[in-house]
Amino acid sequence: MKTRKTIALLMAPLLGTMSLAACTASGPEETNTSIDQDWSQADPITIDVFSATANYMGIQGGWFGKIVKDKFNMELNIIAPNVAGGGDTLYNTRVAGGDLGDLVIVGKGKQLDELVEGGLVLDASPYYESMTNAAQYDPAVQRLNEGKDGVYGFPSEVSSLNPTEPADPIDPTFGAYLRWDYYGEAGYPEIGTLEDLLPVLKTMQDAHPTGENGKPTYGISLFKDWDGNMMTMGKQPGAHVYGYEEVGFVLAKADGSDYQSALDSDGAYVRGLRFFFEANQMGLVDPESTTQNWDTMFTKYQGGQVLLSWWPWLGQSAYNTDQNTAEGKGFMLVPMADQKISASGGSPYGGGLGLTYSIGSSAEDPARIAAFVDWLYSPEGAATTFAGPEGLTWEIVDGEPVLTEFGRQAHLGGGAEVPAEWGGGDYADGGSALNAANLAFNEVNPNTGLPYNYKAWPSYQATAANPLTEDWSARMGGATTTMDYLKENDQIIVAPGAGFTIPADDAEIEAIRNQVKATIVEHSWKMVFAKDEAEFESLLASLQETAEGLGFEKVLEVDMANAKAQDEARVEVAKEFG
């Protein structure tokens, strides 16, 4: 669950900032380009890893650090713009200095293009010849490097699953999850549409004014860390619960049936803001929402202080521990009659966050870095990234992967101390700090014949039932998983994983976009906390007018074209593999 959380965590800040174009450059001639050698005997090195998704800065330690050290005699010095803060400041400073890192994990569109053009990443084609694990996903590698004169990047979250099948067969990325135990106490009220959640939350909050930790409970808690084109939380209720995805300032229905401007007065985004505004009028919104960060909010979920979660990887990760679920407590998907949640399909061309793994042009030992990247695509590397090291968190019993006692405690029991011979420290802290995955979570491990995702293992599912899921399942027509329920009720839209790359904006569009973004985010927060209906409306009008004046329409036109191109790519990939 922890792994799932950390991976999904990064979805939001990265949404909608990637692109692709053409460039030229040539890599240096290397004498020994084979990655096939025993790196554990090589001279020790430390490489700088610039990871756009990392949430930790410094030397990778713990169990993952030990594995990398043992296999490659290499230490990873993680450079994390998320930790440094200030948006692209760290990236800009480092690229201006001519050295971003030895291993670079950034967005595959605009950023990769300019790194190639600026000569900051090298052509890995000489190494690629011996990268047998990465070569398994050659179509994805070729697609990522299309139009480039060489192999400059390796794709993230590649999947062999059918693009029309959900990449995650258990949980969607979005959805409204309520504290099921309190919802039950309230008598399982019917929820026809989004706004019906409000009275339910009110009842739940009134019945439980304080959480287990004795602090006040709120129906809704917000945070601002990931705000981008829009207020991230604002997108959840109106847009994501109804299958709309963000393409710049456009909200596009995942099945291509509807395209909206984010600023439409009766559109999905404004509906979400209005929902929060009304919730705030009813006293349901945590007043600390305006100042807190993700960590503070996450702690509140852990303490049972928040009643609604928009993501399974927030509420469930924080609160559905073995102990809580055994008592029937936890977050579960609400049966909202008109919801239509979108889920990403398998992405044969790489998907998810749309990242690239590239080798820096000033890397000291590029072959070793290539070997490390190749290992990440291997069954061993992927299994380690997703489920932990074999023998520690899981093992093969009768030919099937099973979580060990330690593994259960680490993944589901709220964490565990790793034994010293495995690297020591807290299990979650010792995980891969790259916080990015080369393969999709549900890719099948050829060694076990089952997905890397331990939740999909029969051995896990056999023990997964608990009072909470049993009650939920009984109410949800016998559904075993969230995805199961959504499919059964035709409440899911699978967006085929086309690995579409949004083209880079031209200079003017980009500048306008950045200014409009800031205005939208600023107004959105004010709207949620507006003192009355009139103020809400006047702020909305002022937002529309300001955005308009800054040139919103021009950007919207570009986004609209991108959204439609994305849809075409999806139709195409569905045809190709479907």
Add this chain to the structure above:
Amino acid sequence: MGLLQRSRVLVRGETRRVSVSAFLLVAPFLVLVLLFSYLPLIGWVTALYDYKPALGLGRSEFVGLQWFEMLVSSRTQLEQIGQVMANTFAMSFLGIATSLLPVVFAIFLNEVRANWFRNMVQTLTTLPNFISWVLVYMIAFSLFSTSGLVNTTLHDWGLITIPVKFLDSDQHVWLTMLAWSLWKGLGWGAILYLAAIAGIDPTLYESARIDGANRFQLMRHITFPELMPTYIVLLLLSIANLLNNGLEQYYVFQNAFNKEHIQVLDLYVYNVGITGNSISLGTALSMLKSVISVALLVTANAIAKRARGTSII
């Protein structure tokens, strides 16, 4: 006569030598001025490009005056700049308007007889000057956030039920910012005046006392006027810094709710250029500062010329 001539020649030769060595003395500072005040102006050229750090200036696209046209072409852009300028001037003028406070503070502090008390007050009021704005914000946050000390106390006393939003509100932003900078700078600002008070000729006080002046009259008619020259010099310096009200304070205090009234020019440039990742546009905006500075200087010069018959340039 001969002696006089010889000495004149000597003086002339010496003058040349003196002026050469004087120039050498001043040269390092001229170099510094060149390095730090003129050389950075080359950076303005960024405003003519679509600057991408990964490519460097050489390979970034040259766009001419596109950014300037963008800034003046739309009413909304101009309105935003207008609001930013209003904030900048408002906060600077509030700062200047309250610049007399350190004088008053110094005068009163000087009247305190108990040495230990005077020293303690002086230390305690000077200390905040050495705290960075980030820490000041942390103090502000722990006191005034919705779950901070003030709100918790008010709540415990039953005075409020819903926390008061001190930090994330658009109410009186200019005044609260002024209050914070006064809290931080008052004691520090008073140091110079305390030194100046120590330098006032004691005979002035003695004669005034002989004439029967009481303590308040001494403060009003001796100390205060004696401090005025120092005050005027500092005032002129602060007017020269009108646009430079810094950005740290406003940067740490800004949020979606107060942004409209807290964005001063420096912060706006930072938000557009660095946070918004539009470095070229930010550069174009920052040039505005120099334009306005020059305009202010010319105006001040014209006033000085009319009022005193002398000119700076």
